Amino acid sequence: MSTTRLLLLGVVRIFQPAYGYQLRRELLTWNVEAWANVNPGSIYTGLRTLAKHGYLQELEQDGAHRPGRTSYKLTADGETEYFSLLRGMLWTVDGFHPDKMQATISFMWSLRRDEVIAALEARISQLESWLKAGPYSERHILEDPATPNHVVEMFRITNARDSGELRWTHEFLDRIRGGAYAFAGEPADWEPYPGMVTHWGEIPAPPDRAPDNQD
Known part of the structure; x- marks a missing residue:
């Protein structure tokens, strides 16, 4: 579940605000159903669950709650959870779950x-x-x-x-x-091609480092 949660939070963070069907389609281009064991049909459910827990904000179109037509963006808690999951998977080896490192590689650029x-x-x-x-x-x-x-x-x-x-x-x-x-704070090293299924929005700025203690 932690891999799926990171993937959902991470892809929302890239494209936010984005509709559920856009996020699902993007994740399927990453072949997550093969290496992360993510059921394509469960992506909408996962997005709604993250919203229920306060990690995502749902932006409903015309007040209608339809899985494909609800857009999402991260809340402050979602941003915190994203970095917590990302750092946990990056710093800790889990040999029985290689999917964690593969998911981490997808979002490693958001760290310094x-x-x-x-x-x-x-x-x-x-x-x-x-x-x-x-x-x-x-x-x-x-x-x-x-x-x-x-x-x-x-x-x-x-x-x-x-x-x-x-x-x-x-x-x-x-x-x-x-x-x-x-990585975070550095110029991007690639540009998506125009025919991409969905387009990469502006990458969110990394959180500022805590100031050094001064005497």
Whole structure:
């Protein structure tokens, strides 16, 4: 649910105010039904649920509440929730839910470059720690007479995924350190083509940093 919530809040934040059908159509161009396990039919329901919880504001057309004809924009609480989810998924590795990192990549540009670099460094430390512990987990299984030996393969496939993500994270971090991509406070590095299903609106300005303490 957290991945779906981030996707919905994030896409509303980009296009707001936007109609439900626009948001649904945009998310389907991202193939979210394949990698995030988002049922296309549940997108309208998810938008209404976020509005019910105070994260989105519904702007109904002519007072009619129709899923496709209701437009949405983030509330202040929705903005806070968006950044909370985004940062939580970026800073914490969840090997059993790779969709969280994929969703994070979709909205990583709304954070500043230095935070993204720090978060990727933290992810590398987490992954290295898990991989270091892997052989001991395997040994525990193989030495436990009550556990079938084939269970060790569950740990091995998880370690293989973690190894692949570790390699990618190192490479991704190097690219970002080298100036790749655009982040909050930097000029955009791409322009949507005219035939896009929906159009990217003005990217909201990032929140100001807290002022440094002064003596």
